[in-house]
Structure formats: structure tokens, C-alpha cells
Amino acid sequence: FQEQLAAAEQRGEQRGEQRGEQRGEQRGRIAGIQQGIQQGIQQGIQQGIEQGIQQGIQQGIERGRREENRLILENLLQVRLGELDAKVALFIRPLSALSAADLTRLLVQLSALPVDENGVRLAQELLAEHVLRMYFESGDERLTNLVPSLLGLSVDDLEVLLSQLPELSVEELLGRL
Template sequence: MTRQPHDQFAKQYLEELLSPLGTVETSRDVPSEVRQVDVWFVPASSPSTDSSNLGLLGKMAATACLFEPFRNAPTVAEIHGCLLKLYSLRAELLRKARREKRSVSEDELPLLWILSPSCSQRLLNGFSAKLSQDENWGEGVYFLPEFLRTALVAINQLPVSQDTLWLRVLGKRRTQQQAIEELLELPKESPWRRNILEILANWRINVDSSERLSNADRELIMNLSPAYFKWREEAVSEGRQEGIREGIREERRQMVENFLRVRFGEIDAELEAIIAPMLQLTPQVLTRLLFSLSREELLLWFGEGSGVEERFGEGKREKVENLLKVRFGEVDQELADKIAAMLELPHQELTPLLLTLSREELLEQLRGEHS
């Protein structure tokens, strides 16, 4: 189901990012059989913004190029199809140059960037794709032999940095989830932030409108939901839409219910009881917890009643450490030193601290209580 909405999203997304740097044409027809290049880009001589703002994507857009983004890892046949588009477009450009009686060097011909959420070793070996030895492209960017002018980008292998953010948004699962979290943390005045949030929100709407959602669709909706709700909230605060606020809470509840069904098969009475407290969290935190915590852990941290404290048993420290890893990515020494203090707190005091405070706020709170 997600293939067509993803194609539409990826083209709109890349067009939004690249248009300040040059001419962008989506779904460009190429000769021979009717084929369409997903995104054809030609850099402007005087772009309206610095390409470095787009990091690695801006570096790719330094020359004329094709972008072929895939939602799922491409097959061998799909890679061949991308190469055929490149060769067809290359032949068209060479014919045009001959008609205009001018020469075209190899370096002037377009590059092909195949953007994939992942690349198997078999695929890389089969196309002799290797990391660049000449330029600093970093991990995850595999170049085919020189004269093919093509690279496979394994998005899940890209370093996690601001430089790769705009490409990682096109990834899947945790890669995309983390990139969207980073996008939401950008200042409101950051270039592209507002428009990209709207594009991500529209992608979620398109996927969610299907009558038959697969598990992959529901997972995608969960990934996109923080961006969607942030866009809705900002739209309300800016007065750009009316009547939005009333539906946000109900939509968030539906999102949580759908994800619980995907993970656990059904929503029984125990899970039903913890939905309301989960909705008090921000979409970013909630999404991460729903992806990472087991059913037992969700009931432990969001459940209420006299039996909650007993559920910790002897593994309370392990459960606290796991939640800290989910919230903050790792348990560094400073956090580890405070776990003993956390374990002294009763469940009803510890839970809101771990679920709602930032790392800095949590450490400050614990320092204050034990000063």
C-alpha cells in the first residue's frame, strides 16, 4: 500500500529541498520506452541558498543528477531499471549536444543516486559498489564502477548527524523515526522545517486514508505521527486552520490503539486502561516507547493500582535502565550514578520523572532531592 504514497512523498520532499539550489523536475519522461525519472535535478548557476544547508544531500546536488528513492530495498531488476533510465537520459543529452554542435565531457553527464533504506551485501557485491576512496562521502554511500556514474545510498548506514538528516528522513523504522525526532527539534525558523512537516503530515494522511492497512503501513503512520501532530499544533497556534484542536486527541488515541494492535494482536482490558495516561506524553516520547517497550513494561510504567509496585520484583533496576535507554539512547555514567536514587522512589513518583522529564531535568530533580 505504501509504495504509491511514498513515491508521491519522496518526489515532493526532494523537490522542496532542492528547488532553491536549481531546477527540479519530477516524473520526467525519458525516451525509448516510456519511463519516468523520479527526480531530475540541474543545479542553478546562482542558487538562492547555500547547498551546505542540506548537508550530504546538498553535496549530491552539486552536479546534474537523478534521484531514485525507494521505500523498500530495491531488487536487482529495479537497480537495472534505474540504470536504464540513466542511460536513456544520457543518450538524450548527448543527442541534444550534437544538435547544438557542442561537446560534453564525462563529468558534465548526470549522476544517478539510488536512495534505499538499506542495501544487502549481495546487492553491493553484485554491482561492485564500494565506499569512495577519493572523496569524503562517509559510510553508507557506495559507488558503482567509475564510468557508470551511479551510487547506492544505504540510508540506515549513514552516520547520525545534521549532515545526513535530510536523507535519513527517507529511511525506515528507527532510522526514520530518529530523523523525524531531530527534525522536530530544529528551531521553527530553520529553512525547510515548516514545509517538510506539512509534506510528512500529508504523507501520513495519504497512508492513513487506505481502507486496508498493512503492519508496515501502521508502523509508518507511527513514525510520521510526531511530525503530523506537531504540524497540526503549529497550525492551530498560528491560526492557519480552524477546528483542528478538537480532533487531535482522538487521532492520537486512534494512533496508539492501532499500534498496540500491531504489536500485541488485540487490546485487552489491561492495555485499554493504560491508553489514557500514555496520551499525556509528547508524540516523540510516546512513539519511542511504543516501539521499544514490551507489553509487560508498558503495563508496568503506565499501569495504576496497588499491584504495580509488586510487578517490579527483583528486576526493578534492569527495568529502569531499559527505560532510560529507550528515552535517552544510552545510560551514561552520570545517569548510571543516579539509578540508586531512582530506585528509592515509590512508583508513583518515579514514573512521571522517567516518562516526562528531559535528561537534564531528570538529573537536576534527583540532585535536588538528594542534596
């Protein structure tokens, strides 16, 4: 009987150890999984913050560049032509997105305009044509023919149309003008 009791105790101890090990391993796995999930969440948050900061910096730089371009264009036109009329002012904002090379070419063209009423008219035409060429195929001659119609719009209608240009095709623009 003593031998059976000792054997039963030994089996009980072994089973207890096995169960303890299994439970310990299971708890360890659960703790490891939880720790892994927590680390993954923290890494994801950190990456999101870093990407957000980088994207914010890039957007800020782009906004600053556009604002600087707008001021340069606006100042040149005011110096050359005096007070800017509402139509000229409407064309300045989209043109502020031009690349440095394209903006420089436009500034050179504007600086060559006469300083009189004819210069104001030519500036309006030049600005209108550049805005159209920003959004549409630059080789399309129909764009040049649209400039007088575009300039014939009221200030309110012109403002609406300029805001819609990025979504329009040339055919849709032709239909509206």
C-alpha cells in the first residue's frame, strides 16, 4: 500500500508539474501576445505621428511657396499696372501653383507689357491663357480662342468657373463658354 501511495503521490506531483508548466507557458504566451500587440500599437502610433509631421511639413512648405509666388506675382502686377482689377486678382491664386521656371517665364512676359490700359488688357489675357494652360493640353489652340470669352464673364461667374477648372475637360469648358 505504501508503494502505491508513493507512486500515486509521484504521479500527482508530475501531473501538477505538467499542469503548472502548461499554465505557465499559456500565461507566458498570453503575456507575450499582449506585449507584442502593445508594442505594435505603439510602433503604429509613432509611425503615424512621424508620417503626419512629415506630411504637415511638406504641406506647409508647399503653402508657403504658393503664398510667396502669389505675392511676387501680385507685387509685380501692382508695380507695373497699378491697382489690380478683380479679374486679374482671380487669376493670381491658381497661378501661384506654377513651378519656379514657369512662374519666371510668366513674370518676364508680364514685365514686358506696356504700362497703360492696353497693358492691363494684355495682362488679363496673358494670365487667363496661363491659367487655362495649367489645366488643359497646352498645344490645344482652342484655349487661346477661349480667352476673350473667359474675360467676358462677370467676376462672380469667372470665380465659379476658375474653381471648377480642375474638374472640367476642354469640351465641358467649351460648352460653358
